[in-house]
Amino acid sequence: MKVLIIPDVHLKPFxxxxxxxxxxxxxxxxxxxxxxxxxxxxxxxDISLYEETYDAAISFAKKYPDTAWCYGNHDLSYVWH
Incomplete structure (x- = not known):
C-alpha cells in the first residue's frame, strides 16, 4: 500500500x-x-495565516479521516508551553 507523507507544514496551507x-x-x-x-x-x-493553515488541516482531516497525525516538536511546544 502506498502512503503519502505530508512533511513539516510550518504555516504552508497549500x-x-x-x-x-x-x-x-x-x-x-x-x-x-x-x-x-x-x-x-x-x-x-500573522493570525490569518495560522487560521488558513489550521482550517486547511482540519478540512483535510475531515476528508481523509484515516490520516495519521504525528505531533512535531513545534506542535508540542504549544501544548507544553
Missing amino acids: MFKQAAELMERGIAKRSVCLMDIPDDWDKQF
Whole structure:
C-alpha cells in the first residue's frame, strides 16, 4: 500500500491542497502528516495565516479521516508551553 507523507507544514496551507489532489488521483491509499503545523520565520503574528493553515488541516482531516497525525516538536511546544 502506498502512503503519502505530508512533511513539516510550518504555516504552508497549500501543502494540504496538494496532498488532497494526490489522494484524489489515487497516488496513495493512506496519508501521514508529520505536522509541525505552526511556526515559520517572522510569521508569528500573522493570525490569518495560522487560521488558513489550521482550517486547511482540519478540512483535510475531515476528508481523509484515516490520516495519521504525528505531533512535531513545534506542535508540542504549544501544548507544553
